[in-house]
Amino acid sequence: MIKLKDVQKYFYKGEEREVHALKNINLEIEKGEFSVLTGASGCGKTTLLNAIGVLDQISSGSIELEGKEIAHLNSDEKTKIRLNDMGFVFQAYNLVPVLNVRDNIAFIMRLQGYSEDRIKTRVLEIAQLLEIDNKLDSLPSLLSGGQQQRVAVARAVASKPKIILADEPTANLDSKNSQSLMDMMKELNEKEGVTILFASHDEYVVKSVNRIIKLDDGALV
């Protein structure tokens, strides 16, 4: 489903402070996988996840999504890929603060042009699955960290993307909430068949996944 070939990423290239963040990454992620990029802090997990999510530009190499090269598209084409094919869950939740839970979950579906009836049904369905259906009218600022992260997951999964990229989703959660979140994501993976790739060094995450991809100093181990 996703294929990385000789992916390299430099920060501050050509400068004295140059950092070689990703070194010759060759990786394939299959449809339906529930996997994690793990490694010590600063090893390049987030950089690799951002590269796969076309959130950041790679220095060289290629990334294919279902056979289509996506790393070197223009800004609008990359946005389209992110909107239609990918879902994102961030460490800091990154919900839209001015929208209530219902509108946050519906946000991407609205951008995709779904009908309001379809959006309403899907939002309720996913909110029930993630046990936040009683918070649909609340603003994110009124929710706990665990609840906000569930909303972020709901937003990511609502439009049924091909892959969900989750960057340290449990980093701001306590162990109970971390376990609960991972259980829910596992359920989503199994029930909805969504491919999920984490970047995390959290043991709950590492224990829960089916495949562990280890990184060390920007290279796959």
Add this chain to the structure above:
Amino acid sequence: MFKLAIKNIFYYKGRSITTFLLTFFSATLFIIFVSFMHGSHKTMLHNALKVYTGTIQIYQKDYRDEGGYDYLIFDNQKVFNSLEKIKGIKSYTSRVETFGIASSKNNSSAIMLTGVDFKKEAKISELKNALKTGKYNTKSNCLYMGEDLAKKLNISLDHELSFVGSAIDYSFAADIFKLCGTFKTGMYEFDNSSAFLNREYFDGLFYSQNASSYIVINVNDLDKNNYIASQISKSIGKDLKVYTWQDLMKSMVELVKVDSIFGYISMALFFMVIFFVILIYGFINISSRVKEFGVLKSIGLRDIDIDKILIYEILILTLSAIVIAICLGGSIAYYFEINPIVIEGISDMYKDYGIISDTVPTDFDIFTIFWNVSLIFSLNILSLIYPIYYVRTFTPVEAMRHV
């Protein structure tokens, strides 16, 4: 995007209120400033025209260049008949001017003596209202002169003075007049050298029946003055020449132009300050939101969608601020047009330019208000260009990491 922009406005109240107030105050102040500037110019103009000049004058072709009785209009009635056929003329009258020596018991002075029809003059000029002492008496040899001239001749009401001059057939003309009133228009040269005599008596003394130095006209609508002047010009023949108030009061026109230039320079500086305040505030504002835009980009918003959000936000805030500024600024401009501000002594300062009152009204004009606020609106929109470009330079990841 529109809905999100509205939610942003209400969610970030402090930011929205600051932007709103900045626009509101600049637009309101601008409306008031311009209305006072235009108001003072209009007052100056109206006073000057109202006092004596009228809005149009008709002369025999070379009178203003050569002068003298050879260039008088010798058939007033013919011109009056033409004027009757032209629409938009409010009133008209003829005046005959002569020059001579006036002597009181103690002093003598060269004066300009004008024969006027007091009844018609009342519809054209403010001479009647400018009368400080005495009353108009239309059936005698009563003379009315400027307050400063009376002081110069050292005479007061009911005193007699002699006048020596020339009739329009160049024969000798002399008489004894009685001072029946003094006037003050605020125009120093005028008040210092002018005197008026009832037209009927004047015509008997100077043989000027049906003749005039010039004919003065007032129109109903000053904006149509030039059009009416061209109509008059077509109808009265080639021997007569029509002058508008712009031709007659060139120094005043220049003064208004110079004052407007300084006014617009002040406004340009004001605008530069406003523009940079809005630009800097807007930029700081948007810089603090780069992370938020990074999140929106990462979940699927295109750059154009982010631009739309920013434009909608500024449009909503600016338009609402401008609408209220129009209501408030417009109301203030309208109020002070009806109830002008009184500044004691201003007429003394500007007497040479025909200011005869101490009031400074505003000029309430919808079109002026519209271009004022359009300018403020455009500045707000222009101030958004750089911040929009700035936000576009970030990739989603760079934007999300922005501090």
